[in-house]
Amino acid sequence: MKQVLIINTQTTTEKNADRNTSFLKGTLILTVAGIVVKVIGSLNWIFVSRVLGGEGIGLYQMAFPIYFLAFNISTAGVPIAISIITAEHIALKDIWGAKRIFHISMTLMFFTGILCSLLTYFGAQWLIDWQFIRDPRAYYAVIALAPAIFFVTILASSRGYLQGWQRMTPTGVSQIVEQIFRVITMILFAQLLLPYGLEFAAAGASLGALAGAVAGLLVLIYFHWQLNKDISRTYGDHLEPPPNEKRETVYYIMKRIFKLSLPVSATSIMLPIVANLDLMIVPQRLEVAGYSVNEATKLFGYLTGMAVPLVNLATILTAALAVSIVPAISKARTLKDYDSCFSQTAAAIRISNFICFPAFVIVLVLAVPIASLIYNAPGAGPAVWVSAFSIVLLGLHQITTAVLQGLGHPTVPMVNMIIAAIAKVILNWILTAQPSLGIMGAAWATAADIGIAAIINLYFLHRYIGYKMEVKQILKNMIAAAIMALALYFSYYVILLELGSSAVATLGAVLVGTVVYIAILIVVKGILEQDMAAIPVMGKFAIKGLRKIGVFKEISQE
Incomplete structure (x- = not known):
């Protein structure tokens, strides 16, 4: 019985891997x-x-x-x-x-x-x-x-x-x-x-x-x-239209293209709209907080020109993942293969968390050194520090938005972004004017904006395909991230900074922290074999290595 269970588990793993590989x-x-x-x-x-x-x-x-x-x-x-x-x-x-x-x-x-x-x-x-x-x-x-x-x-x-x-x-x-x-x-x-x-x-x-x-x-x-x-x-046998089958009219197809594209376009347009609202509100509210016009302009530049691009850079993989998953989900939905919709959504969010949690920790712990290294602007540190929280939320938002689009519900993320943008405007107005927060208030408002949209997206994913966040898996990510944070802090401030320049110490600490994060995830079994199997080329080699050290079970050849 035990052997049969092992074989069935492997079959499920291979099936999920096949779904996710493309x-x-x-x-x-x-x-x-x-x-x-x-x-x-x-x-x-x-x-x-x-x-x-x-x-x-x-x-x-x-x-x-x-x-x-x-x-x-x-x-x-x-x-x-x-x-x-x-x-x-x-x-x-x-x-x-x-x-x-x-x-x-x-x-x-x-x-x-x-x-x-x-x-x-x-x-x-x-x-x-x-x-x-x-x-x-x-x-x-x-x-x-x-x-x-x-x-x-x-x-x-x-x-x-x-x-x-x-x-x-x-x-x-x-x-x-x-x-x-x-x-x-x-x-x-x-x-x-x-x-x-x-x-x-x-x-x-x-x-x-x-x-x-x-x-x-x-x-x-x-x-x-x-x-x-x-x-x-x-597809040699499928290149001609099936006989006696009613075809979609050109008008219907064009109407469908517009019906799907307009909400997606509106979602994209929301980003520059929100940016312009920031331009109107943030500098003005910074002046209310007691900053001069020049100081408010500089702080606004720290947030929009330095902190936000760092967040976007940290989520470059999840942005690519979002583009890739849309047709995969759409194909599964058309075939009414909701198990595949669920498994691909779960895999995409696990991978997003796997990437975004360490990026969040790196930017959080090394905010000032990173701002100094990249922009030569240590004053951007506070805005960068708060913006780190946006990384995990943005990755989640990108994936959930893409899945909803693939499920044929592009209007849902658009409406969610509008709701979140309204919340951001209110928070910007309140928090940025607080002298104790200043530009950090605007950064918190940005994080809240992304988080609200992502959470509402998750609600609709649960409604449409029954998806719920995998709490145990997230806890494993959080444990690995917490230990990584300690490793980053200790390696940068206690060891490396004493031995060399800030730039070398920053890069060295990032390397140490990344190794620690992956090692802890392996120890707590936070890396799933089905996700590893879906990774092109490198996945198979990684699975063999992890089986040798006992992370994944060896599969019986009998």
């Missing part, structure tokens, strides 16, 4: 791509800033928000909608229907992309005349960005379709290629056009968006060709 593989690809893109982007600004200087960068930055707004309007959450609908058809082996979704969506995005590009091009002078753009020299940068909107719109739609097939490699590769060509073009044309005037140099830098989008699109064309070959080989 979206975890996609997560790994998107995470690596995201890191590479961010590194290239950071290096780019160093070179471009040297060419354009502060004034030229200012001209570029005046044009870029117009492009970003037009791009968001033209895409409007469509990639996620296409990903969801495509995954549904693939789950039903309706390959003809999946390809039809792609053709309809591309036609839709073709016309919306052209419309937004034309509006941006011909509206550039109007934006200057009406003083939306204060410096008329930014005109050339705006019209240089206009054509890029069309290509980026097509690019986003194409990525959504491939993600529906749970193919994340095309997205990752195209993002890297797009960034490389964007950077090269920005630096090259900014340098070439600089002799003709700063406004033309800024326009030259703006051409980078166009070059990057075209290069990324060419990469995706190759991946589409490769996908079509695989489709013909695998």
Whole structure:
């Protein structure tokens, strides 16, 4: 009986691993791509800033928000909608229907992309005349960005379709290629056009968006060709529409795309809206707390320009995980495989906690050293310290939002974000004006904003698929994180800081703390074999090693 139980347990583990492998593989690809893109982007600004200087960068930055707004309007959450609908058809082996979704969506995005590009091009002078753009020299940068909107719109739609097939490699590769060509073009044309005037140099830098989008699109064309070959080989009998079956009308498909995409787009737009509310409230309430205008501006910069980017950097993996899990959940929902919906949700949240808890501890314990090392601004320490609490909450929010979108309920996270944003405005108004808190009050309000949205998301996940947070698993994460915090503090302040520079001590403490965190999780059995088995390549080797030391049971070969 014991042997049978062991075999059944293994079968369940393998089944769960198979369910989770595809979206975890996609997560790994998107995470690596995201890191590479961010590194290239950071290096780019160093070179471009040297060419354009502060004034030229200012001209570029005046044009870029117009492009970003037009791009968001033209895409409007469509990639996620296409990903969801495509995954549904693939789950039903309706390959003809999946390809039809792609053709309809591309036609839709073709016309919306052209419309937004034309509006941006011909509206550039109007934006200057009406003083939306204060410096008329930014005109050339705006019209240089206009054509890029069309290509980026097509690019986003194409990525959504491939993600529906749970193919994340095309997205990752195209993002890297797009960034490389964007950077090269920005630096090259900014340098070439600089002799003709700063406004033309800024326009030259703006051409980078166009070059990057075209290069990324060419990469995706190759991946589409490769996908079509695989489709013909695998689904040869399903490439034609089933006879005598009623097909969805074009109107219905377009209506469904808009129905799914608009809440997703509204959710994305909530982020800049909340940021603008912060801009209106936080500096003013800091002045009420007794800070001067200059001090309030500096503190606001500490929070929005230093602490918040650190939180976003710490959750880069969970952001990639969120993109990967949408089509996986959508496919399972279409097949009414709610066990798979549950297991993939649970695995994603466990992995989010596994990553976010140590990141939270690192930023919490080493807030001042990290602010000094990265920004040379130890004064940002308090804002960074409080913002650490947002890391675990943001990871949870990203995953739960993605799962709800995959379940076909994109409106739920949008409404939850609105409720949370209202709470944030109230807390910002109250807490930031307290002299004892100041900018820390605004950081607490941000953490509360994310936490409220995540908790309400969890309520709806329980309602739709019966998911509850795994309390025992979280306790194991918390125990490992607490011991890690002690190891970080002791290794940094007691040992390493005495032996070398603050930078070396910070990096050394992070390494020590990470090793301690993983070791404690192994001891308390906080790492599940089914999660480890789902990790591409490294998972199998890790399981073998952990079996040898007795963490996982050896499987009988009889």
